[in-house]
Amino acid sequence: MMKTVTLRKEQIYQGDLLLVNARHPYRDNSRKFYVSLNSRYEETLLSREAANALQLIFQKISSGNAIVPVSGYRTLEEQVNIYNTSLKATPHRKRSEIVPNVI
Secondary structure, eight states, X not given: OOOOOOOOGGGTTOSSSOOOSSSSOOOOOOGGGEEESOGGGTTOEEEHHHHHXXXXXXXXXXXXXXXXXXXXXXXXXXXXXXXXXXXXHOTTSOHHHHSTTOO
């Protein structure tokens, strides 16, 4: 059964679940909402909540250096660049094999 959720206008761009549709386009939250995972992985940006959760997981399983994060938050520009570079590197592959559902 579907449940209707009503949001006030000021709530639609808050939290982890955002309302995005024709009347409420996606807004880039920019990097100011993201933090480095830790000093070893300064380039790996995550939301503060995700970074804290991942650090806790690493501690609980005593992973040390065995688990290495390879990706985090990317701007649209960064993602498009990765996609285009992948296309150039493997022109014989279909686009859906490289990055599914690309805008």
